[in-house]
Amino acid sequence: MTFLSVPILTxxxxxxxxxxxxxxxxxxxxxxxxxVKWIALGITVIEFLLSLSLLIGNNPxxxxxxxVENHLWIPFGNIHYALGIDxxxxxxxxxxxxxxxxxxxxxxxxxxxxxxxxxxxxxxxEGAMIGVFCATDFVLFYVFWEAMLIPMYLIIGVWGxxxxxxxxxxxxxxxxxxxxxxxxxxIALYFVGGHTFDITRLSGQHYGMxxxxxxxxxxxxAFAVKIPMFPFHTWLPDxxxxxxxAGSVILASIMLKMGAYGFLRFSLPMFPDASRFFTPFMLTxxxxxxxxxxxxxxxxxxxxxxxxxxxxxxxxxxxxxxFVANVQGIxxxxxxxxxxxxxxxxxxxxxxxxxxxxxxxxxxxxxxLAKQMPVYSTLLVIFALSSLAxxxxxxxxxxxxxxxxxxxTHAVVSSLATTGVxxxxxxxxxxxxxxxWGVYTPKNYAMPDLHSYEWGSxxxxxxxxxxxxxxxxxxxxxxxxxxxxxxxxxxxVPMASLH
Amino acid sequence: MNFSPVNIMGTMPEIYLxxxxxxxxxxxxxxxxxxxxLLGIFAIFALIFAMIATFGLNGKGLPLYQGLYIVxxxxxxxxxxxxxxxxxxxxxxxxxxxxxxxxxxxxxxFLLFAAVGMMIMVSAGDLITLFLGIELMSLCFYVLVGxxxxxxxxxxxxxxxxxxxxxxxxxxxxxxSLLYGASGTETLSGLAQFISNPGALRPMVFAGMILTMVxxxxxxxxxxxxxxxxxxxxxxxxxxTGFMASVGKVAAFGVFLRVFWVAFSANxxxxxLLIVLAAILSMIVGNIVALVQTNIKRMLAYSSIGHAGYxxxxxxxxxxxxxxxxxxxxxxxxxxxxxxxxxxxxxxxxGVEGEEISDFVGLNKKNPLAAFLxxxxxxxxxxxxxxxxxxxxxxxxxxxxxxxxxxxxxxGVLLSAVGAYYYIRVxxxxxxxxxxxxxxxxxxxxxxxxxxxxxxxxxILGIFPLPxxxxxxxxxxxxxx
Numbered sequence: 001m002t003f004l005s006v007p008i009l010t011x012x013x014x015x016x017x018x019x020x021x022x023x024x025x026x027x028x029x030x031x032x033x034x035x036v037k038w039i040a041l042g043i044t045v046i047e048f049l050l051s052l053s054l055l056i057g058n059n060p061x062x063x064x065x066x067x068v069e070n071h072l073w074i075p076f077g078n079i080h081y082a083l084g085i086d087x088x089x090x091x092x093x094x095x096x097x098x099x100x101x102x103x104x105x106x107x108x109x110x111x112x113x114x115x116x117x118x119x120x121x122x123x124x125x126e127g128a129m130i131g132v133f134c135a136t137d138f139v140l141f142y143v144f145w146e147a148m149l150i151p152m153y154l155i156i157g158v159w160g161x162x163x164x165x166x167x168x169x170x171x172x173x174x175x176x177x178x179x180x181x182x183x184x185x186x187i188a189l190y191f192v193g194g195h196t197f198d199i200t201r202l203s204g205q206h207y208g209m210x211x212x213x214x215x216x217x218x219x220x221x222a223f224a225v226k227i228p229m230f231p232f233h234t235w236l237p238d239x240x241x242x243x244x245x246a247g248s249v250i251l252a253s254i255m256l257k258m259g260a261y262g263f264l265r266f267s268l269p270m271f272p273d274a275s276r277f278f279t280p281f282m283l284t285x286x287x288x289x290x291x292x293x294x295x296x297x298x299x300x301x302x303x304x305x306x307x308x309x310x311x312x313x314x315x316x317x318x319x320x321x322x323f324v325a326n327v328q329g330i331x332x333x334x335x336x337x338x339x340x341x342x343x344x345x346x347x348x349x350x351x352x353x354x355x356x357x358x359x360x361x362x363x364x365x366x367x368x369l370a371k372q373m374p375v376y377s378t379l380l381v382i383f384a385l386s387s388l389a390x391x392x393x394x395x396x397x398x399x400x401x402x403x404x405x406x407x408x409t410h411a412v413v414s415s416l417a418t419t420g421v422x423x424x425x426x427x428x429x430x431x432x433x434x435x436x437w438g439v440y441t442p443k444n445y446a447m448p449d450l451h452s453y454e455w456g457s458x459x460x461x462x463x464x465x466x467x468x469x470x471x472x473x474x475x476x477x478x479x480x481x482x483x484x485x486x487x488x489x490x491x492x493v494p495m496a497s498l499h
Numbered sequence: 500m501n502f503s504p505v506n507i508m509g510t511m512p513e514i515y516l517x518x519x520x521x522x523x524x525x526x527x528x529x530x531x532x533x534x535x536x537l538l539g540i541f542a543i544f545a546l547i548f549a550m551i552a553t554f555g556l557n558g559k560g561l562p563l564y565q566g567l568y569i570v571x572x573x574x575x576x577x578x579x580x581x582x583x584x585x586x587x588x589x590x591x592x593x594x595x596x597x598x599x600x601x602x603x604x605x606x607x608x609f610l611l612f613a614a615v616g617m618m619i620m621v622s623a624g625d626l627i628t629l630f631l632g633i634e635l636m637s638l639c640f641y642v643l644v645g646x647x648x649x650x651x652x653x654x655x656x657x658x659x660x661x662x663x664x665x666x667x668x669x670x671x672x673x674x675x676s677l678l679y680g681a682s683g684t685e686t687l688s689g690l691a692q693f694i695s696n697p698g699a700l701r702p703m704v705f706a707g708m709i710l711t712m713v714x715x716x717x718x719x720x721x722x723x724x725x726x727x728x729x730x731x732x733x734x735x736x737x738x739x740t741g742f743m744a745s746v747g748k749v750a751a752f753g754v755f756l757r758v759f760w761v762a763f764s765a766n767x768x769x770x771x772l773l774i775v776l777a778a779i780l781s782m783i784v785g786n787i788v789a790l791v792q793t794n795i796k797r798m799l800a801y802s803s804i805g806h807a808g809y810x811x812x813x814x815x816x817x818x819x820x821x822x823x824x825x826x827x828x829x830x831x832x833x834x835x836x837x838x839x840x841x842x843x844x845x846x847x848x849x850g851v852e853g854e855e856i857s858d859f860v861g862l863n864k865k866n867p868l869a870a871f872l873x874x875x876x877x878x879x880x881x882x883x884x885x886x887x888x889x890x891x892x893x894x895x896x897x898x899x900x901x902x903x904x905x906x907x908x909x910x911g912v913l914l915s916a917v918g919a920y921y922y923i924r925v926x927x928x929x930x931x932x933x934x935x936x937x938x939x940x941x942x943x944x945x946x947x948x949x950x951x952x953x954x955x956x957x958x959i960l961g962i963f964p965l966p967x968x969x970x971x972x973x974x975x976x977x978x979x980x
Contacts, residue, residue, distance in 0.1 A: 027867060028867070073965075074890070074964055074965065074968055075965070075968060075969070075972070076823055076827075076894070076968050076971075076972060077894070077897060117867075139893070142884070143884040143885055143889070144884075146883055146884045146889070147883075147884050147885050149883065150874075150878060150883060153923065153926075154926075154930060157927060157930065157931045158930050158931055164931065165927055165931050165932075168927070168931070169920065169923065169924075169927065172919070172923055173916065173919065173920060176883075176916050176919050177913070177916035180912035180913065180915065180916050181909070181912060181913075183893070183896065183912060184896060184900070184905065184908050184909055184912055187893075187896055187897050187900045187908065188900055188905060190897070190900075191900060191901060
C-alpha cells in the first residue's frame with residue numbers, strides 16, 4: 001500500500017539522502033554556511049511533514065504491516081527490498097523525523113567547521129535510521145543498521161570533543177562487534193526458517209529450543225550493546241561526552257531505541273520460548289541497569305555524563321517492560337522509548353545551549369541560572385521533571401505502565417525498579433539545584449537567554465512533553481493492535497496444536 | 500595433441516594475448532621514450548579484444564585438447580575478471596611509472612603474459628597445464644616486482660619472492676608427481692575418478708594432495724604460507740602490488756577451487772580440516788598483525804591475508820552457495836583492492852612515498868574527494884554496508900553456515916570486528932586529524948577513470964548488484980554437482 005500512490009517509505013528513506021546532494025556545491029566554499037543550514041533545516045522539516053502522512057494513512061486497527069513495498073533485490077539468497085511499518089515502527093519513525101530538525105537547529109552555532117559535510121552526515125544518518133525502522137527484510141535491515149555506523153562515526157570523530165577519536169572508535173567497534181553476531185544469527189535463520197529473509201515469515205514459526213537459545217543470545221548481544229544494557233553500556237558515556245550536541249541527541253533519542261526495537265521486532269516474536277527462558281536474566285539485567293545507572297548518574301560532575309547514565313537507567317525500564325511481555329509492559333516500554341527520545345533529547349539540547357555559551361558542561365561551573373536565563377531555566381526544569389516521571393508529564397505514562405505491567409507478574413522486580421524513579425528524582429533535582437538555583441557566579445562569558453534557533457529546537461519538545469503527558473491515549477492507540485498481536489505471538493503453543 | 504579448429508578456437512583469447520604481447524616486446528625499441536604510454540593503450544586494446552573473444556565462447560563448457568584445457572562459464576568468468584583487473588592496472592600504471600621513472604615498454608608485455616598465465620591457470624584441466632600457467636604468471640611477477648632497479652627494497656622483494664616462489668613451485672610439483680605416481684594420470688577428471696574409488700586413499704595420495712595445497716596456499720597468501728606477502732607487497736612498485744594482490748589472487752583462487760572441487764572432492768572430509776585451519780590462521784594473522792602496521796602497503800598485505808582466510812571458507816563445501824560466494828567475493832575484492840592501491844599510488848610523488856598511514860593525515864582537508872573514495876574502499880574492505888565488501892562477506896558466511904560450519908562463521912565475524920579497527924584508523928587519519936603538511940592528490944585522466952570505475956563498482960556491488968549477480972549465476976552451472 002502506498003500513500004497517494006507514492007511509495008512513501010522509500011521516499012522517506014531516500015529523500016534526505018538524495019537531498020543531501022544539494023549541499024555538495026557548498027563544499028569548501030566560504031560564506032555559504034547560512035544557506036547550508038537553512039537547506040538542511042528545510043529538508044528535515046519537509047521530511048517530518050512527509051512522515052505525518054504515515055499517521056494519516058495508517059490504519060490503527062490492523063496489526064499487519066502497512067505501506068508495504070516489496071521488490072526482489074538480490075536473487076541469490078532471495079533477498080528482498082521489502083519495507084512496511086506497523087504501529088510500533090510508526091511512532092519511532094515519526095519521533096525520528098520530529099527530532100531531526102532539532103538536531104540541525106542545535107548545530108546552528110555549535111558546529112563551526114566543515115558544515116556541509118556535517119549536514120550531509122546528519123541527513124544520510126536520518127535516511128538510514130528510518131530504513132532500520134521500515135525494513136521487513138532481514139538483510140535490508142542489517143544493511144541500514146550497519147550503514148548508520150559510518151555517519152555516526154564521522155559525527156563523533158570529526159566534530160566531537162577533545163577525546164573524540166577514542167570515543168568514536170570505541171563506539172564503532174562495540175557496535176560492530178555486537179552486530180556481527182546478529183549477522184550470523186540472520187544467516188542461520190535463513191536456513192532454519194525456510195530460505196527466506198522475510199521478517200514476517202520468520203516470525204511465529206516454532207524453532208527448536210537449542211536454536212532459539214543460540215540465536216536469541218546472538219541477537220541479544222547486538223541489541224544489548226545498542227540499548228545499551230548493563231554490562232554493555234561502557235561505550236555510551238564516552239560517546240555522549242565527546243559527541244557534538246546533535247550527535248548526542250541522535251544517539252540518545254533514536255539510536256538507543258533501535259536495540260529495544262530489535263527485541264520487539266525480532267527476539268520476542270521469533271524466539272518466544274527462548275525469550276521466556278531468558279526472562280529472569282533479562283529482568284535482572286534491567287533492574288541492575290535501572291539502579292546502577294541511577295547511582296552512576298548521581299556521582300557525575302559532567303552534565304552530559306549524568307544524562308548518559310540516566311539513559312542507561314531509563315532504558316532499563318524499557319527492557320523491563322519488554323520482557324515482562326504483557327500488553328501493559330510492552331506498551332509502557334514503547335511509551336518510555338518515545339518519551340525518553342523526547343525528554344532526553346531535550347535535556348541534551350539544553351546542555352548544548354549552555355555548552356555553546358561557556359564551553360563547559362561541569363556542574364561546578366554553573367549556578368543561579370534562573371536569574372540570568374529565566375526562560376531557559378523554566379524549560380530545563382520542565383524537562384528534568386519530565387525525565388523523573390512527574391505525573392502530568394510524558395514519562396510518567398510510560399514508567400507507570402511498565403511498573404503496572406511488571407507488578408502483575410514480577411512484584412519484587414517491579415518494586416526494585418520503582419527505586420529507580422526515586423533515584424532519578426535525586427540526581428535530576430541535584431542537577432537542577434546546582435545549575436538553576438544557588439548563587440549566580442559570574443564568569444568571563446555572557447549568558448544570554450535563548451536565541452531564536454534554540455527556541456525553535458526546544459519549544460516543540462515542551463509541547464510534546466505536556467501533550468503526551470496529558471493525552472497519551474491517541475499515541476497508545478497507534479500501536480495497541482501491534483502490541484496485542486505481538487503478545488499473542490509470545491504465548492506458548494498449546495500442546496494440542498503441536499500434534 | 501590434436502590441433503583441431505575447435506581446440507584452437509577455444510583458446511583464441513590466450514593466443515591473441517600471447518601474440519599481441521610478443522608484438523609489444525618487438526615494438527618497444529621503436530617507440531620513443533616519450534610515447535611509451537601508447538604501448539599501454541595498445542595493451543588495453545589487446546585485452547578488450549581478448550575479452551570480446553571470451554564472451555564469444557560463453558556457455559560452451561568443452562574440454563579441449565583431450566581434457567588438458569577446459570573452457571567453461573566458470574573459467575570465462577575468471578578470465579573476464581582478469582581482463583578487467585589488468586585493464587584497470589594499466590590505467591593506473593601510465594602516470595605512476597613516469598613518476599617512478601621506470602616507464603619501460605616491457606612492463607606492458609609482462610602484464611599481458613602474466614594475464615595469459617592466469618588464464619591458463621583458471622582453464623587448466625590438467626596439473627601440468629596448471630603448473631605452466633602458474634609459472635608463467637609467477638615469472639612475470641618476479642620481474643615486475645623488481646622493476647624499480649635502483650631501489651633496494653624492490654630488488655630485495657623481487658629476490659625474496661623469487662626464492663620462496665621457486666620453493667613453493669617445487670613443493671607443488673613434488674605433490675603433482677606423487678599424485679601421478681599413485682594414480683598414473685594428472686588430468687583433473689582422471690584424478691577425480693581415481694580418488695573416488697575407496698582403495699585409492701593411500702598415504703602417497705594424501706601427501707600429494709597436501710603438497711599441492713601448500714602450493715596454492717602460497718599463491719593465495721593464506722597462512723601459514725603468507726610470510727612473503729608483506730615484504731613483497733611493500734617492496735614492489737605500488738601498481739604491481741595492486742595487480743598481484745587483486746588479479747593474481749583472484750586467478751589463484753579460481754584454480755585452487757577447481758582442483759579441490761573437481762579432482763579431490765571425493766575425499767573432502769580429509770582435507771576440509773586443513774582448509775579450516777588455513778582459514779582460521781589466515782584470519783587471525785591477517786586481522787591481528789595488520790593492527791600494528793604503520794605502512795599502509797604492509798597493512799593492506801596483512802588485510803589481503805585476512806581476506807584469503809575468508810575466501811578459503813568457500814572451498815569447504817562444493818555447493819552453489821559456496822561457489823557463488825567465492826566468485827562474488829573475488830569480483831568485489833578485485834575492485835576494492837585495486838581502488839585502495841590506486842589511491843596510494845596517486846599520492847606518491849617526488850620524495851614522499853605516500854605509503855605511511857601518517858601520509859593520509861588530513862587528506863579530507865586537502866582533497867575531500869580522494870578522502871571519500873578511500874573511505875569507501877576502507878569501509879568496503881572492512882565489510883561495512885552499504886558497500887560491496889559487505890555482501891561479499893555476507894555470502895561467505897552464508898556458505899559457511901550452509902556447509903554446517905556456523906562456528907567458523909562466528910570466528911570469522913569476530914575477527915572481522917577486530918580487523919575493522921585498522922581500516923577505520925585510515926579513515927580517522929584522513930578525517931579526524933589536521934594535516935601536518937600539504938598532501939598532493941592530482942590524478943590525471945586515466946587514473947581518474949580507473950578510480951571512478953573501482954569506486955563505482957564497489958558501491959554498486961553493495962547497493963544494486965543485480966546484473967552482476969545474474970552474470971555470476973549463469974557462470975555457476977558447470978562445477979556444482
